[in-house]
Amino acid sequence: MSKLNPLTTHREFSGLPGAISITLFLPLVLVFFALVTNENYSIKGINLQLQPILDQVPSNLDQLIDLCFDRECWVAYLAWFFGLVIVDQIIPGKQLQGIELRDGSKLNYKINGKLMSLTLIVVLVSRLYTSNDYYLPELQFLYDNQLKLTIVITIFSFLLSFFVYFISFIPLSYENGLGTRERILSVNGNAKNPIYDWFIGRELNPRIGNWDIKLFCELKPGLLLWFLINLSCIQHQYQIHGQVSDSLVLANVLQAFYLFDGVLNEEGVLSMIDITTDGFGFMLCFGDLAWVPWSYSLQSRYLSLSDNYYTLGYFKCSLIIGTSILGYYIFSQSNNQKSEFKQGKLNHLKSIPTKTGSKLLCDGWWKLSQHTNYFGDWLIGWSWCLPTGFQTPLTYFYVIYFGTLLVHRQRRDEAKCSAKYGDAWIEYQKQVPYKIIPYIY
Known part of the structure; x- marks a missing residue:
């Protein structure tokens, strides 16, 4: 082989x-x-x-x-x-x-x-x-x-x-x-x-x-x-x-x-x-x-x-835009924070050392859940579906499908990290127990 x-x-x-x-x-x-x-x-x-x-x-x-x-x-x-x-x-x-x-x-x-x-x-x-x-x-x-x-x-x-x-x-x-x-x-x-x-x-x-x-x-x-x-x-x-x-x-x-x-x-x-x-x-x-x-x-x-x-009207449009902005803010800020941490720019944030020499970030955005960026991305998806109102479940297919995809990605990442980091990953899960949605899942 x-x-x-x-x-x-x-x-x-x-x-x-x-x-x-x-x-x-x-x-x-x-x-x-x-x-x-x-x-x-x-x-x-x-x-x-x-x-x-x-x-x-x-x-x-x-x-x-x-x-x-x-x-x-x-x-x-x-x-x-x-x-x-x-x-x-x-x-x-x-x-x-x-x-x-x-x-x-x-x-x-x-x-x-x-x-x-x-x-x-x-x-x-x-x-x-x-x-x-x-x-x-x-x-x-x-x-x-x-x-x-x-x-x-x-x-x-x-x-x-x-x-x-x-x-x-x-x-x-x-x-x-x-x-x-x-x-x-x-x-x-x-x-x-x-x-x-x-x-x-x-x-x-x-x-x-x-x-x-x-x-x-x-x-x-x-x-x-x-x-x-x-x-x-x-x-x-x-x-x-x-x-x-x-x-x-x-x-x-x-x-x-x-x-x-x-x-x-x-x-x-x-x-x-x-x-x-x-x-x-x-x-x-x-x-x-x-x-x-x-x-x-x-x-x-x-x-x-x-x-x-x-027709939505100004109020509903504002709420939907607010949902999109919130989702994008969480998505971009959490990704930027992890990127800067990997570059050694945020060493003051709490982290867990691993046997590979890398560190698992468990502070800032990343103390809220293991995949805070996924949560932001999912909120963005909701803002795409909400403009259709609640006339049919068909137009909400995306958030259901995407939510399922994110859970699959999370489990895939968890299996990979568990094998790679061992005891450090067990400790990380204790400190950050929520998977995607902060304080819920």
Whole structure:
């Protein structure tokens, strides 16, 4: 067994059964979202009109092929994805190194999220300025083809995940051409089970030349598409009503701030578990490219329906904005405090020494709970859902899903820290017993 790539012993999501279930179930969830976010969806949500939804389900092979392989939608998405790849290569950026890998090397990353975002905004503003009546047919195409594009991007995610899985078996060539070296695999993706390794991600950092596929998919095609989907909802509502509701504007603004904050702080992603630990397989590929844009935009897609024009008023808007500000403050301040502590700037804060030489921070924000930043992030998610009111539980799917995801992350981190820090982690849990929500969980 390779010392560089040890065999995976722990399997996430209950191993193979979980991998298969998630692979089959989550794409169906996105298809369901696309079916119910249409003009036949009941405004009350509880009285869901099933028959109009079932009428949209393809009843024969020809209709299914049309949904899955619509030429216009495939051309549009391939142009979007690979167009961003080209722009990503052309636009300059800051060169940063990632963490040290198991072979002692460090990968170079080009950080250009700010210029990428600015380029997209300039293109949109230019198109809007030159358009008739501030109407963009590209956004209308996006709105009118939600179901087909959902399926197209899901299929593309499957194809890309197979591609990165197969290239993980091809040895890397030395730059001088004198030999080859072993690829660095994910600690979670070397279980020797093809289906599980494909799902969880076999290779840690799949690349073509200097282009890092995982970092690109993490922040650019999915997040920016989410932004465009939300804009298409605003345009659609304006075309119907001649104005845009404050609820839809608020949902758009809050989500745009969050997603652009992620893109603009691209270098922070280099230290996240997605980049440092997880391989790039179907789970991340589908999550980045399909799940994020089509599930995170659910609130805007619901509010854009003609029967769901919903006005909040100043008071409710203020409360929702306050929730978002509070969540973002907790999220950013706690993360900044931990970052500064790791840099040795806050040595006066209480901490627990470990056998590895590092310290576990248990003061400031981090005496409130083990993952105070998760709590802030969850509050931000609530501010996205609240603009839809309480007409349907559907639009609160995100906070339920995200809360479940955060609990899974917390348990995953706890298992890793327990094995790494031993007695120090036991003492840490005594001093900081709450997991995510201060004084509750």
